Amino acid sequence: MSEALAGYGLVKKYGSATALAGVDVAVRARESLAIMGPSGSGKSTLLHVLAGVIRPDEGRVMLGEERIDRLGENRLSALRRDRFGFVFQSGQLLPELPAEENVALPLMLSGSRRREAVIRARRWFGPLGLDGLERRRPGQLSGGQAQRVAIARALVVEPDVVFADEPTGALDQATGEEVIRLLTTVTGSLGAALVMVTHDAGVAAHCDRIVQVRDGLIAGRRQSAVAPTRNGAAS
Template identity: 80%
Template sequence: MSTVLAGHGLIKKYGSTTALAGIDIEVGQRDSLAIMGPSGSGKSTLLHTLAGIVRPDEGMVLLHGERIDKLGENRLSALRRKRFGFVFQFGQLLPELPAEENVALPLMLEGVPRRQAVDRARRWFTPLGLDGLHQRRPGQLSGGQAQRVAIARALVIEPAVVFADEPTGALDQATSEEVVRLLTSVTRSQGAALVMVTHDADVAAHCDRILQVRDGLISSHDQHTVA
């Protein structure tokens, strides 16, 4: 499996607190990685560093073998928009836009005409079980439906990597199961890598690999075959 995203020797400090203490990590195409750990372990900092949101103090982050942590802010912002998809705990959909325009938004921000962007967005509604919800605004969607719209928004740009930060944290157990199954299967079918932070072991079990982080270091790394 070819490496899509890698971090080497990642160190990040906030004052006297060391969030990352020298982490090495690689994620391949169609690979899904769950990052777990107690509060303050460094798991969210690791995700944000790999996603180019936080710059490491030492070490490097590479996308397809090219270093991205030293890019200027404009180039790094453009890379995040074009190559990375994001799914957050509370979806972060724009309340004034219908579902199809929330999904199309990343394309429109890159200059794709609205009609073309919405046409591309609509292609995701059937695979994600959102038929008939195109014109619903976020306030008219259930939590699970809103997260599926967020997944569609992350995938519409055909990203190299999808980053998910506690994507099921606001959902009940049954809905969490449904959402994480969709998230892992659809990213895999699209050839994207998935990096997910979660506190839920049942959610993490849907990923190919589980990384346990403690005190800014990898404490364990489990690999298994997902049925």
């Protein structure tokens, strides 16, 4: 299977500090990749470079056959909207929008009609265990529920790649486990790749592969010991 997303020889410097010192990394469709590392290791920079948020100083980022690290800002913005999904630690949901409209927002941004966008958004509530919460606002949801809404929003555009940045950072362990299991299985069932930054080994263990980043370099790669079974069925 070809790579959904790949970075080759990625270098990124901030002034004299080197965040990435030549990193090669790739993830296939349906595959999940955890990026681990201590604070300041460059793992977040790596995620942002792969997601087209930051331009690398050297190296290439390939989304399928397309080189994306030299695209213009508007083009990249559209790419992030339509072909990537993002799940962050917290604060990504608009507090005044009901859950279903938060999920529908990316579709509306891409030009879908509102009615259609909301109908498509609602389909994600069942599989993510959010039935009955469609009209709740983020403030009325628990932390785990809010993260599942965020996952629905990341997946609703049926992206090629989902990026998750410490998605369980604000949750207790049991809730975090639950959220991460949903994130990996649902992403996989959609046929998308998952790239996740975490410092939690327990969370990383749910991914197919783990890379360790240290001082801007890949310090280790391994298959996850407890990689979950992926059913592989594209939705």
